[in-house]
Amino acid sequence: MGIKNLTIGNRMNSIPRRRFDSLVIGAGGAGLRAALQLAREDAKVAVVSKVFPTRSHTVAAQGGVNAALANVLPDNWHWHMYDTIKGSDYLADQDAVEYMCRAASHLVYELEHTGVPFSRTQEGKIYQRPFGGQSQDFGGAQAARTCAAADRTGHAILHSLYQQNIKSQTNFFDEYFAIDLLKNDEGLVLGALVLEIETGEPLIIESKTTLLATGGVGRIFRTNTNARINTGDGMGMALRAGIPLQDMEFFQFHPTGIAGKGMLITEGVRGEGGYLINKDGERFMEKYAPNAKDLASRDVVSRSIYTEVKEGRGVGEQGNHVLLKLDHLGADVIKSRLPGIRDMARTFANVDPIEEAIPIYPTAHYTMGGIPTNRFGQVVVPTDKAAEETIEGLYAVGECACVSVHGANRLGGNSLLDLVVFGRAAGNDIIKYLKNNRNHKPLPAQTIESAMHRLTRWDKKGEGETVESLRAELQKEMEDHCGVFRTEEILSEGVKKMEAIKARLPDVRLRDHSRVFNTARIEALELENLVDVAVATVHSAYTRKESRGAHSRVDYPIRDDKNWMKHTLFFRAGSRIDFKPVRLKPLSVESFPPKERVY
Amino acid sequence: MDILEQLQNSRVKKTELSRGELRWACRRGMLELDILLGDFFDAHYDTLDALDQKIFETLVAMPDQLLYEYFTGKSSPDDLNIARVFKKICNAASH
Numbered sequence: 001m002g003i004k005n006l007t008i009g010n011r012m013n014s015i016p017r018r019r020f021d022s023l024v025i026g027a028g029g030a031g032l033r034a035a036l037q038l039a040r041e042d043a044k045v046a047v048v049s050k051v052f053p054t055r056s057h058t059v060a061a062q063g064g065v066n067a068a069l070a071n072v073l074p075d076n077w078h079w080h081m082y083d084t085i086k087g088s089d090y091l092a093d094q095d096a097v098e099y100m101c102r103a104a105s106h107l108v109y110e111l112e113h114t115g116v117p118f119s120r121t122q123e124g125k126i127y128q129r130p131f132g133g134q135s136q137d138f139g140g141a142q143a144a145r146t147c148a149a150a151d152r153t154g155h156a157i158l159h160s161l162y163q164q165n166i167k168s169q170t171n172f173f174d175e176y177f178a179i180d181l182l183k184n185d186e187g188l189v190l191g192a193l194v195l196e197i198e199t200g201e202p203l204i205i206e207s208k209t210t211l212l213a214t215g216g217v218g219r220i221f222r223t224n225t226n227a228r229i230n231t232g233d234g235m236g237m238a239l240r241a242g243i244p245l246q247d248m249e250f251f252q253f254h255p256t257g258i259a260g261k262g263m264l265i266t267e268g269v270r271g272e273g274g275y276l277i278n279k280d281g282e283r284f285m286e287k288y289a290p291n292a293k294d295l296a297s298r299d300v301v302s303r304s305i306y307t308e309v310k311e312g313r314g315v316g317e318q319g320n321h322v323l324l325k326l327d328h329l330g331a332d333v334i335k336s337r338l339p340g341i342r343d344m345a346r347t348f349a350n351v352d353p354i355e356e357a358i359p360i361y362p363t364a365h366y367t368m369g370g371i372p373t374n375r376f377g378q379v380v381v382p383t384d385k386a387a388e389e390t391i392e393g394l395y396a397v398g399e400c401a402c403v404s405v406h407g408a409n410r411l412g413g414n415s416l417l418d419l420v421v422f423g424r425a426a427g428n429d430i431i432k433y434l435k436n437n438r439n440h441k442p443l444p445a446q447t448i449e450s451a452m453h454r455l456t457r458w459d460k461k462g463e464g465e466t467v468e469s470l471r472a473e474l475q476k477e478m479e480d481h482c483g484v485f486r487t488e489e490i491l492s493e494g495v496k497k498m499e500a501i502k503a504r505l506p507d508v509r510l511r512d513h514s515r516v517f518n519t520a521r522i523e524a525l526e527l528e529n530l531v532d533v534a535v536a537t538v539h540s541a542y543t544r545k546e547s548r549g550a551h552s553r554v555d556y557p558i559r560d561d562k563n564w565m566k567h568t569l570f571f572r573a574g575s576r577i578d579f580k581p582v583r584l585k586p587l588s589v590e591s592f593p594p595k596e597r598v599y
Numbered sequence: 600m601d602i603l604e605q606l607q608n609s610r611v612k613k614t615e616l617s618r619g620e621l622r623w624a625c626r627r628g629m630l631e632l633d634i635l636l637g638d639f640f641d642a643h644y645d646t647l648d649a650l651d652q653k654i655f656e657t658l659v660a661m662p663d664q665l666l667y668e669y670f671t672g673k674s675s676p677d678d679l680n681i682a683r684v685f686k687k688i689c690n691a692a693s694h
Contacts, residue, residue: 054628057629059628059629060630060663155662155664198620224630227627227630228627228633229628261630262630340671
């Protein structure tokens with residue numbers, strides 16, 4: 001070992017270390033379900049979370065969790081599988097979908113047994129509500145498949161899993177921020193460097209396996225429904241570790257979010273007779289969708305709003321939104337049928353919809369893409385030898401992962417299911433791995449040095465751009481150039497703009513260099529993740545020259561199975577794109593071949 | 600014990616949150632609460648008197664779901680002081 005390496009080694013040795021069998025990064029439903037599986041088997045588990053675990057974004061999932069229990073209407077897992085694959089616009093991996101739909105009932109009953117207070121039928125069974133995209137008998141009558149604990153299913157699941165983990169002695173590192181993965185020269189992942197937010201001090205967590213469960217990345221868009229914690233931290237770590245992100249072009253948008261704020265105004269408002277107008281008071285959906293008008297599909301309504309704004313008919317000082325008009329429904333209807341929407345509009349848009357229209361813009365909601373995994377939660381990458389090879393010791397689950405059960409578009413009620421099914425599956429696979437890998441492997445100083453550099457880089461002083469201004473610009477450019485209206489011209493401009501923003505990142509400086517609870521420092525680290533994931537997203541969207549699911553290209557309006565029935569992979573080094581085939585072969589049943597989607 | 604008595608309790612003083620810690624505690628699982636608590640903290644926390652600052656700390660320690668129910672009117676805080684500060688937070692968001 002040379003003098004230089006000795007110096008690095010000594011410096012890195014001064015950083016405190018903890019050792020665990022398994023490290024879980026992220027304490028939402030996916031991370032906690034995996035941790036629980038491990039802790040129950042007496043594995044020594046660390047869960048790192050940048051916020052207190054029960055403040056994870058899973059708490060916001062109000063809808064419910066799908067399982068073919070057949071408590072309300074006839075159902076079976078095979079119909080659920082068909083709906084999920086059709087909903088995905090045939091991009092989902094059919095082996096993973098079969099696994100998920102088969103496991104769903106068991107997982108929901110398990111949640112019931114651990115205390116999730118599901119709503120009940122009169123006979124005392126778990127109540128199931130119908131949701132869009134659910135059918136009986138492969139596209140027949142509406143099914144009722146979504147199990148809910150009133151309107152707080154995510155909250156109930158998250159709290160139940162947290163309590164079970166406490167009971168099972170999981171080690172929680174609350175308010176610790178994960179900086180980067182630690183690897184050896186063979187590419188094995190050996191843990192992570194994390195930062196204790198309270199003290200500002202780094203900590204090395206050595207682990208035989210590491211699982212990323214850091215959630216989605218709605219914060220790359222200006223208008224989004226996501227909590228502020230959803231900054232794609234695990235995706236950023238994966239990209240920096242040389243792992244690609246898969247299918248990032250597929251991002252679910254809702255047409256009606258409160259402009260400038262992001263929270264959702266449900267489609268039910270338009271169902272009650274509310275309609276959209278531009279600055280001239282014109283009901284513009286009549287020209288884009290003469291029959292369905294304001295009840296046209298989400299992507300059509302979203303693109304129409306974009307077009308109105310782009311062509312100068314937007315409302316407000318900057319002309320950057322449209323309006324959702326409800327006042328014609330009358331005060332009684334609004335008060336009795338839409339009280340929650342009225343509260344939301346009054347608080348966040350400062351308008352009372354009884355008297356004034358609500359400012360609206362399409363809002364980003366769910367990340368279908370993510371870190372590529374197989375159905376065991378193992379992270380997989382293409383190599384010279386195979387389309388998919390596992391990265392030893394590394395797992396990913398939940399919205400940060402792409403397993404892929406959602407393909408090009410996620411069905412309602414399948415996101416909570418994804419968390420618990422694959423959280424458990426990853427936990428089981430990790431247990432097997434730990435049985436065959438009982439010892440920690442040596443951690444090279446170089447990997448720690450490289451992760452530390454990411455932290456110390458923010459100690460640089462002097463003039464420079466602020467985190468807030470670059471983040472705002474990134475979000476605005478992503479909304480304008482990689483949002484609901486996608487063409488070759490707009491996306492190629494978006495690629496240039498995002499690469500330019502990435503190039504400016506080294507010039508950003510912090511004003512506050514204190515250590516203790518320096519939240520500005522955390523926001524800077526989050527910005528780096530946002531930039532990397534935004535670049536991945538816009539490159540992927542530019543590359544895919546077809547319309548499929550949530551990726552809607554005006555210049556390529558048709559799904560093109562001949563050329564594009566494949567997953568996109570984006571690599572950070574050189575902003576390189578690769579592809580891999582969709583797994584069309586299920587585990588035990590016949591494959592569902594691609595068909596035109598008609599609902 | 601009502602909130603005033605609780606806040607006068609010395610135990611509360613010992614667990615006093617630093618400004619940074621409090622700001623971070625405003626990071627929630629729901630966007631609505633991020634905006635209500637986080638934006639209020641940035642814009643108005645310093646203008647609150649000592650009692651209301653303590654009540655704000657009490658509020659951020661509450662679970663997301665409960666705060667969301669306060670916001671949507673599904674339930675309301677039993678304590679009048681908490682209700683008053685929560686209303687102040689909602690009013691600030693709408694201006």
